[in-house]
Each structure stands twice: as C-alpha cells, then as structure tokens.
Amino acid sequence: MNTMPQGDDWEMIVFDIDGTLLDFEGFQPELIPLIREIE
Incomplete structure (x- = not known):
C-alpha cells in the first residue's frame, strides 16, 4: 500500500x-x- 508523502516532500498537488x-x-x-x- 502506498503512503502519503510526509512534511514538504510533495512534488505536485493536483486538484482534479x-x-x-x-x-x-x-x-x-x-x-x-x-x-x-x-x-
């Protein structure tokens, strides 16, 4: 199972x-x- 990135380890935020x-x-x-x- 995948986990959500922690802290500011996000590359892109997508609002579909x-x-x-x-x-x-x-x-x-x-x-x-x-x-x-x-x-």
Whole structure:
C-alpha cells in the first residue's frame, strides 16, 4: 500500500475537481497547453 508523502516532500498537488494543476509555487503558466489538452 502506498503512503502519503510526509512534511514538504510533495512534488505536485493536483486538484482534479476542476482540472487545475498546482504546485507549491502556485499555478504554472507552462501547464496551460496540457490543461487545455486534458479538457
């Protein structure tokens, strides 16, 4: 069974409810083409 990362050992946070991809720095503009392709 996989475990959740501890502390700040996260690489990406994905909110699939609305398709928005975020990391600790916030929204990444270079992900816009990927988000549009997924939608």
